[in-house]
Amino acid sequence: MKFKFTLFCVGLLMACFIQQAAAQTLQVSGTVKSKSTAEPLAGATVSVVGTAKATQTDAKGNFTIGITKGGTLSISYTGFKSYKYVVNQAGTIQVSLEDLNTLMNEVVVVGYGTQKITKISGAISTVKGADIERLKPVRAEDALQGRASGVTVVSTGSPGAKPTVLIRGIPSYTGTDPVVVVDGSIQSLDDLNSINAADIESVNVLKDAATTAIYGVKGGNGVIVVTTKSGKKNQKTEVNYSSNFGNQQVLNTIGVLNATEYAAMLNEGSVASGGAILFPNLSTLGVGTNWQDQIFKNAGLASHSLTARGGSDNMAYFVSGAYTGQGGIVGGADKSYFNRYNATANLNVDLSKRLKATVNTSFVNIRSASVPENAINSVISNALNFDPTVPVYNNVAGTYGKYSVSNTILSEIFNPLTQLDDSHNQYNTNKSYGKLELQYQLLKNLKVSSRYGYTNTDVTGKAFTPLSFYGTGHINSTLNADGTTKVGAHNNVYEVKTSYYNYTLENFANYNFNINTDHHFETVLGMAMAKVTGNSVSGSRQDVPFNSWDFADISSATGTAPNSGLDVGSYQYERRNLSYFTRIDYDYKDKYLASFSARRDGSFAFGANNKFGNFFAGSLGWVVSDEEFFKVNFIDYLKLRGSFGITGNENVNPQFQRISTLTYAYNLGQNAGYTFGNDPTSIGATIASFKNEDLGWEKQQQLNAGFDLNFANSKFSLTADYFEKQISGLLFTPSLSLYLGTAAAPTANIGTTKTSGFDLNLGYNNAVGKNWKVSSNLTFTTAKNEVTETNNGLITGGNYGIPNQSVTRFEKGQSPGYFYGFKTVGIFQNTAEIAAAPTQANAVPGDIRFADINGDGLISDLDRTKIGDPFPTFTMGWSLNLTYKAFDFNTFIYASVGNDIYRAYERNLAMTNKYRGVLARWTGEGSTNDPRNPRYSFTDANQNTRVSDRYVEDGSFLKIKDVQLGYTLPTTTLKRLGVSKVRLYAQVKNAFVFTKYSGFDPEISGGIFDTGIDRGAYPQARTWSFGLDVKF
């Protein structure tokens, strides 16, 4: 929860005209303005208290009214704090009304309604639209990082890619994405790639059960509530234009061997394994080529946004159009990019006095392309491992190709520039989303609403794999050295069309009433039907004419090869939910707060015996500072809060007994066909999957306790929460008896996990003197996760390398996704040490000595243990906004502490380039005992490259994520041009990173099993940009 409690002041200036006065009517005229914007307020109500006399301000905010001397004038306007004034003199007054949004009376959007922030007893984090707009993120989640306490965001550098977002830890492995609610319509985290940052009014993160239980089975991972901007009635049209141009570059490169060092190391490795000297003459090699310098390019980042909002008597509107374009720094903007066009119209119309309609419509077009990333065959991985002794460009006469090839690396790894040249893909997404909502004011306090929210997405994609030459002996070459096609080799093109359509239909009634004036009730009751559908058709062909992307299309490719996987395929799915929900909020004099919510959810994914589930939550709050006995001058406001409740998670597909008639089922690894003699394959059939009629949801119990505190004249605000989550019925693929056969095991409700932690938010807001304004915000997020039951099962993941090794596990007694491998305890210096140590097969002096964890005197797989945890112990965000006269300075710093990284980009093959650490290798007894630096040899009988803490590094970091310096032009000169505000600024994103991690970027996103594993992850770029914000 984040709010500012600004100094309580209403500016009132009155020109005094002393008049004779006695029971006469005084004429008062004046202008009503908004205090925050200084804009005149049209349609404000000016009334004489106790009489029927009232008027409204005109378009310029002016009014005139007659009032008896000594009477009280009341000036009110929706969304503003009303102002009362006793009139003793006639004359002209200037009234600046305080915007309620900046006050404690701020309203927060919660499930199926809004609530005054003072009345909330649950746990909510809020990020304001202004903060998001200032950051100008490509994706809205980036603005949550470090700004919303309780939310952990691990960003990625890949243009437009989805970051890892965890709300209050990792309850489950099946999917940790919080649900995203945009203007009441349920969407997914993936959809946040489509929202223009300038359209966002606010983002609220619902964290505890009291706030999420009304989303029932979807609320388990927390809820991100995005509210987009809308107009205000009787508001003069306000136009905003903002523009930003930037240049992105990589922050640093990884130390690998130069050509001479590489050749020397290969000589050593070859000799150590009984081979010959490979590079007899080192003196001619020089430093060679650092391929990282070749693949990283400067790439542009640009955004333009034009918005307009306003309103008349019975309607309000917000319209916007925006463009965001981000190029990728790996290979440049030609090869990876994310370009987005947005158009949005949000309309609120009073169809009649009682009936209101809201129509929000957004259209988004996204064009994107990508290069292979964060995998064994990624461009970055190739750049780090490719031969440094060859030049960039091909200088061998008569051979094919623009870039050079290696004569020593003959499989899997190739020139990253050739790979970039050969990466051809393009995806086009057309998406429209929005809602249609009708509100009918049935009674004074009873409002019924019907809302239809939808998202329609069409994605068209194409990828082309050309024939290529990576070297004469290279097994991946599909061309010969002279450019002719190898026998049996083909290029291929893949096309896919996927459509998604989701809708949510919700009908609900809000009824607010008071009992005995001091007992306030706000209630909601309703139902929702939701459907998520998707379907896709894809196909591949080979033999694209001219081996060219220009001709890459199924219609032009001539060859079919279904047995090589170039086939046609399709899928479709549908998910449906039916839900009933209610919430009752109660307060007594705004001092004692209580809330209760319930949801009954049915999910099509669950078994017949478990279709519906009930979710309840309740919360209590106490505004201690409103008590008579509370007399602490230093503290202005103190609220204690507590909540408990149940939410769920339905990240599972229906489990049924499927029959497969495929000759080979790739996802299952089983066939059902058989070929009798030379007869064509006989089609067989078999059961491919088990069913589980008892399948239900993951049930989360969450306890939350916290307080909100404002102190030192409300210059400081502190919100703190402690939470505990117990998750049971974790959706888990059980370890079934092997004698059940090979049909796919169904998901069952097996595991339990426990998560606890603190979220803190400390705000500071002050004006120092006349010219200085300071606001600062500090967030602190921590979550401790533990898997408490898995029924002896465990899930492994985080695979890398060839042969494939697995690093991460989800296992009882450990934190989810922890690194699992061998612990190292040094290096064997001599044979005597090896003889004295626990038996370690094939070890020779110079090899890594592994720890005998189970003490059985033998180093075996049983000695593997926890060697790291990719998720941070805590994260912190600190923002500072300084304003001095027309200048403003903003900075944002984000820190993540305790997250480990597993370095998995090294291929460890004989001829591949190596991480510089190898220079400190063991070279003889006593040379080093650092287990990260064993002897170097081509053969590795000791398996020094096995999964061990040798590759685990501390990934803790502190990033200066954003630095901005802005200047706002003097308004006086602009007014004449019809411009009300112009701000120019310069911005640096990811300015500096302080970390011990040796790689590009310690932020490595992924799922639970892949976060923190650096297979050559796409690093975030440093972005220099200039921007302009104009308001008309």
Added chain:
Amino acid sequence: MHMKKYTYIIGLFLVSTFGSCTKFVDFNPQENYEITADNYFKTAEDYQKMTIGVYSPMQWLWAVPVIGEIASDNSVSGGENATDNIPLQQIDDYQIVANNGQLTEIWKACYEGINRANYLEENKAKLEFTGKTALYGEVYFLRAYYYFELVKMFGGVPLFTTKRLSVGDSKKFQRANKADVYTQIENDLIAAIAALPLTNSQQGRATKYAAQALLGKVYLYQDKFTEAAAMLENVVTGPFSLVTNYGNIFLQAGENGSESVFEVQYSNASPFYDWSNPGRGQGNLAVQICGIRNLTGTSPYASGWSTNLPTANLAAAFAAGDTRKAVTVLDIEAYKTANAGMNITYMVAPYKNTGLYNQKYLPRVGQTSGQVELNYLNNYRAIRYADVLLMAAEANNRMATPNDVKALQYLNRVRDRAFGDILHRSTATGTALKTAIWDERRLELGMEGQRFFDLVRTGQAASKITGWVANKNEVFPIPQAEVDISGLTQNPGYN
């Protein structure tokens, strides 16, 4: 006021809100065009398709004959180095641990086959149709085949026959007695013999003879020699004949030939490319692994992974003039010298090289497709007529009232073919004849996956296999995962 109107609106609201049909969240897999069990067992074709599915897991058992050789004195694991195919290396070195991937795969494949067979048993009563009896004969034959593979490899195993196990049956079964498993195998084969036709128009389908031969073998493995002799006699007098040219048996043209009693059919007609489950398709992976590394030239052979290499000991066991030697072991260097015109080059097997290769199953040019390593078409000759003759010979020699005349006759039919003359006939009787038959099995069936099981069955393992330990290595360890999950008792010596 407008109270009536309000009541009406509220009523409508409530109806639309809470009267919604809960069917909205029901799921029918057909929505996603998925076929489920509910759609099946409605026509004879459904039963036939399901039965074909029972055959498939036999193809996944490619490693059983490989282990049957590597675990014996016939071959070594080979491979690229000590860490290449560790499961096979462990078996070769008799450093076998329960967590052995190949053994686990065999266990899973057999039980997949058994569950597929049981699924037909479960749905047997749903439909009557022409040919049902014979079809179920195949099902029972296959179930017996899978249980026999299990009992040979692991001893007593969990035994169930009535239905396909579901999730609720996990961890419910313990190991049955070895004798009970054998009884079930016998019962299935007796039922199969009663139901199966003598021949089947589709090659590779189980026949009455295949069931009789397998039952004879099952009897032999239990030392029930009288029953074995009687049962095998049915096959001996059947329509089979020994192929004159021994080498032709193992060519593509020799598949399902006159000597074939039962063959596991492999095919390159539906190639697959799933490297995460390389043995689960329709190709025979045992062929790829035994190939010569980096082989070039114009020989009929294709290259492979130098695994399952015959030992010099096996090569030396053949007498001069035995045509089976060149068919069983290929001395690559001698072959290269003898066929200089083929311009052969190859890589010497980098680990445990013997210079010899498993000629019967060597990969051959043009016999695979798609992902070439995974799709070799070579059938596994599971039961050959020669095997039946030798089994019958052994049974006649070892039964309570031996018939050595018959035993000798059957043995010599095999030897006559091997040498192409009648000059190499055995004249032994009694124990000497028994030994002669055992030795003949090694020569006749070399590299065909019989050796290890024969040595164990006949009590010769301790004297013939280096590293073999009595009261332990008669069987392989129960897969560790199954011990962990299902709480099965581990075989002695493997804990």
